[in-house]
Amino acid sequence: xxxxxxxxxxxxxxxxxxxxxxxxxxxxxxxxxxxxxxxxxxxxxxxxxxxxxxxxxxxxxxxxxxxxxxxxxxxxxxxxxxxxxxxxxxxxxxxxxx
Amino acid sequence: xxxxxxxxxxxxxxxxxxxxxxxxxxxxxxxxxxxxxxxxxxxxxxxxxxxxxxxxxxxxxxxxxxxxxxxxxxxxxxxxxxxxxxxxxxxxxxxxxxxxxxxxxxxxxxxxxxxxxxxxxxxxxxxxxxxxxxxxxxxxxxxxxxxxxxxxxxxxxxxxxxxxxxxxxxxxxxxxxxxxxxxxxxxxxxxxxxxxxxxxxxxxxxxxxxxxxxxxxxxxxxxxxxxxxxxxxxxxxxxxxxxxxxx
Numbered sequence: 001x002x003x004x005x006x007x008x009x010x011x012x013x014x015x016x017x018x019x020x021x022x023x024x025x026x027x028x029x030x031x032x033x034x035x036x037x038x039x040x041x042x043x044x045x046x047x048x049x050x051x052x053x054x055x056x057x058x059x060x061x062x063x064x065x066x067x068x069x070x071x072x073x074x075x076x077x078x079x080x081x082x083x084x085x086x087x088x089x090x091x092x093x094x095x096x097x098x
Numbered sequence: 099x100x101x102x103x104x105x106x107x108x109x110x111x112x113x114x115x116x117x118x119x120x121x122x123x124x125x126x127x128x129x130x131x132x133x134x135x136x137x138x139x140x141x142x143x144x145x146x147x148x149x150x151x152x153x154x155x156x157x158x159x160x161x162x163x164x165x166x167x168x169x170x171x172x173x174x175x176x177x178x179x180x181x182x183x184x185x186x187x188x189x190x191x192x193x194x195x196x197x198x199x200x201x202x203x204x205x206x207x208x209x210x211x212x213x214x215x216x217x218x219x220x221x222x223x224x225x226x227x228x229x230x231x232x233x234x235x236x237x238x239x240x241x242x243x244x245x246x247x248x249x250x251x252x253x254x255x256x257x258x259x260x261x262x263x264x265x266x267x268x269x270x271x272x273x274x275x276x277x278x279x280x281x282x283x284x285x286x287x288x289x290x291x292x293x294x295x296x297x298x299x300x301x302x303x304x305x306x307x308x309x310x311x312x313x314x315x316x317x318x319x320x321x322x323x324x325x326x327x328x329x330x331x332x333x334x335x336x337x338x339x340x341x342x343x344x345x
Binding site for chain 1: 119133134135137138141142145184187188191192195196198199297301304308311312315318319322323
């Protein structure tokens with residue numbers, strides 16, 4: 001097989017490496033978009049938590065009603081097993097099955 | 099130095115890949131037969147090896163999931179396949195470019211190496227529709243793991259079929275005794291392979307971290323929104339969950 005001249009081969013070699021870098025950049029861009037979405041959701045949740053705190057300060061009785069909250073505490077032993085990637089999958093499956 | 103640290107691994111990947119590509123263009127000699135076009139080899143072959151090994155890793159993770167039932171292994175298997183498919187796309191595109199430059203065609207249909215890789219790639223592409231066609235998540239995970247194990251068996255078969263095939267248009271660089279790589283090419287290839295392996299691992303970790311963060315956010319949202327309802331005087335979320343689970 002005769003070797004291609006450098007000016008001809010260079011285009012193909014550059015093309016292959018550019019395709020690889022482009023794929024990598026597309027992936028990084030997708031990851032950045034996801035990160036932004038997570039960031040936005042986190043901000044929403046922070047706001048929600050803040051609102052809840054304000055409400056419980058204004059209405060201490062309501063806060064007492066939240067005395068059942070330990071079950072909701074992410075640190076509760078029963079919930080630790082779900083703290084793994086995909087833990088939510090198992091949880092939602094239980095919901096769907098039921 | 100902890101190489102498993104999420105901060106060190108990406109940098110190590112960038113350094114290794116940059117070094118590998120620098121070696122490709124400034125250290126490795128031009129191939130006597132193919133000339134400059136052979137430089138695609140240092141990108142195409144490590145990509146293919148990492149994609150195929152990634153599929154096998156996914157199969158092993160799927161076996162662990164099937165044996166133990168721990169859903170984290172299902173997620174890992176899913177992510178391994180996901181990243182390997184992305185690398186597989188790069189393999190097909192860079193291979194097509196190399197084929198066009200060397201053979202004058204984008205794809206050669208009677209070449210077993212190309213066709214068998216395409217079959218394995220397309221087989222793994224059906225993983226997504228299979229997975230998401232099943233609504234029940236437990237069954238989805240189980241079926242996906244069975245698929246990953248079965249499809250994983252095709253990867254070594256792919257290698258064997260290629261070696262047994264008689265049409266040999268595609269070069270067998272590592273199999274021939276008289277046309278083995280010279281040391282400078284070997285070093286370059288190994289650095290590129292290490293870089294690509296690190297890239298695969300880095301992308302897998304990023305993907306797993308993103309999935310884990312989204313899962314935790316989801317739990318946090320359910321807990322907070324449930325609390326919100328609780329404060330308003332209704333049932334709090336975990337009880338509602340418990341009720342759903344037992345109903």
